[in-house]
Amino acid sequence: MRLTRIAVILQSASFFVSILAVHTMPHIMEHIKEFDCSGRRFQQREYAQLTRTELTGPVNQYGWTMDKIYNDLLSDRSNYNLSAFQDDSDSYHKFYELETTSQRHEISRGYVIYAYILVTNQHGFVNAMIRRRESHVGRQDLPDTYSICQIAT
Incomplete structure (x- = not known):
């Protein structure tokens, strides 16, 4: 019985790893x-030269950090796209908003602003x-x- 439990645990762990590996x-x-952000492409020679602002602490009204948001995005099972570079040695991440890359689009009764955040490892x-x-509709x-x-790539 104990051997069966261990086998089930190991099989469950390998399933989780394979889901994360898709991304x-x-x-x-x-x-x-x-990177391709819904049609907006970023090449290394562009994002390496842009001014960056490091994002630390909570970034929204829920008190979430960028680390939480990033981990949630990586574990999104509905996204099967190859989305991130990652190695076993990656122990923590830093998040930088790229200045001068935001895009504003007019929508019905408002506008949307897209901003881009670069993720790096230690x-x-x-x-x-x-x-x-960021969506702004009316007031x-x-x-x-x-x-x-x-x-x-």
Whole structure:
């Protein structure tokens, strides 16, 4: 009976790892990393030169940190796209909003602003790109939403 429980636990763990592996791949050379954020493409030569603002602490009205948002995006089972570079040595991440890359789009009775956030590991290697959507409808500001960009390399 005990052996059966161990087998079930190991099988469950391998299922979880395979789901996470759908979204990540090992790091490649930095100069060829590229991301596609719903049609807005970022190449390394662009995002490496942009001014960045590090995001620390809570980033929304729920008190969530970018680390929580990033982990939630990586574990989203409805997204089967290759979305992040990641190695076993990645122990923590830093998040940087890229200045001068935001895009404003007019919508019915308001507008939407898209901002882009670069994710790096403790060694400064780029892991992913996140797109934040700020919606302003009439006099109401809706909660921000986040999506992870696809690897386009």
